[in-house]
Amino acid sequence: MTDLELAELIFPEVKLTIEDLEKRYPKRNLKEGAEVTRFAPSPTGFLHTGSLFTSFICHKVANQSNGVFYVRLEDTDTKREIAGSGEQLLEQLKTFNIVPNEGYMGDHEEGDYGPYVQSKRADIYKVCIKYLISIGRAYPCFCSSSDLDEIRKKQESHKIIPGYYGQFAKCRFLNNEERAERIKNGEPYIIRFKSLGNHLRKIKVHDLVHGDFEIAQNDQDIVIYKSDGLPTYHFAHAVDDHFMRTTTVIRGEEWISSLPIHVELFSALGFEAPKYAHLPVIMKLDEQGHKRKLSKRYDNEAAVSYFLKDGYPAESLLMYLMTIANSNFEEWIFLHKFEHMEEFKFSFDKMSLEGALFDMGKLSFFAKEILAKKNKDEITSLAYSYACSYNEELKLLIEKDKEYFKEIMNIEREKENPRKDYEKFSSLVEMIGFFYEDKYDQIINNGLTFNPKFNKNDIITVLNALKDNLSLDVDEQSWFALMKETGIKLSFAGNNKEYKAAPENYKGTIGDVAEILRITLTGKKNSPNLYYVMKVLTKPVCDNRINKVISLLNN
């Protein structure tokens, strides 16, 4: 029995050939230098920070070369699949402005190189597997998992490389008659690739980020077609990236070690291998001080949803990731005042080879810079869309009076060096709650903590004087002059130097006066510039709050 006949026996229903597929998926008509990249997630859970990193780079590389970025869903592991996670993945990418030009879009597919979901590509894989069988480069394997265990144990006890290869690849030595017989008898089987490689020989490979290096040839007869009728990753990678005409495969560094498999697969299929870029993995220091890959199980930072829920601006995460990708980006973005990062030219040569430790502090820095750059309308709409997804309380506050919210967000914003105190939207309610009357009432009813060196009457005197004398119809400087004047009349020192020179002559400093007012109006020891806070609150509200506090003190 010939190999061709065996192939026919196993896949009688497959009529198409590789040539037919080549015609159906012709080479893309793109300009010289245009890169076709792909992000190929499995729908097994939330978007990992490392995946965001990879997809971001893929997107960037395609965009800056006027190429194509597409998404392919690798759903061949039906056991681990989590329903709906594919859609969610795409949804999350979208919040980062990573939108594919074609491929799997979540609820539908776009493009001429589909289907883009692997479970829908069974026919295509079968054509390729049938071809490999017909040329003797793939064969059915009847080994059970206990057979494989046995082989492994034997190998381990002899301290030789484990796996299904060479002499250990039992089913490789079956003749086609035996194979046909066992298949006809209904014995379960899978299909393995027949490797011609020699572990002792090396192949030269080139990687866009690692450069040239040598690696041992593959000699494993890996499974390419599982008992569930779906291909394994390695095989699907070769077939899909060929027929989808990917020019550069960008993926995590953990794939380097399977590169020899992929190289051999491409060559056996008669396909030209794509360029490869293996990205460093994002790491974290564990409790023992060891570096390890960001882990879904142990690290919050591993899930992109964590940052989204906490309300970090999406842009800040991207900026941070670009910093890891190309360190010259930092200089560039400073020069460009934290704007238009999409104009930055990413380059694989400038990529570091070592996995960076995830740096939360740096993320915070970028988050503050970015939020400080937004105008009041932009930051309001960002806050609002965050609130709609994650924070009901904030949503209600904003909806109560959008203009009022804008004015709060605008305090010390429209100036050369805007305030940089907003980092993530999850802390917004805590920071600005006092601007809202019912929140404010809660705060003062919980009790205000004034400086213990002032007694009740001191505080009431100060507050009454301020209420009578502080006008908001003047500019900031005059306002402050009024406060100073008021303080001095009540024998507070106008500045620190005077006070330090003779503390016994004064009740305190002008800072103490301001603190009393600040605590009264905001319930906090720290707040933005009091003048602007009062402007937003308005004079009547301020007076009302002062009265409330005075009557509380009198009780």
Next chain:
RNA sequence: GGCCCGUUGGAGAAGUGGCUUAACUCAUUGCCCUCUCAAGGCAACAUUCGUGGGUUCGAAUCCCAUACGGGUCACCA
């Protein structure tokens, strides 16, 4: 354990034989400014590039050895 990749400060890193008494950024610390905070300004923070040898007038940069860290060895991707 085999194989592969990597190793410059607390973190990200620049650096490819003399311009490096190791850039820049984050963090940290101190001072200044200031009604508080967030900022902003100024300053400090690796005599040394994992370690040991060598080549050279000269090395973080070249060579050799060694240590350490990470990845990977599935009908998972």
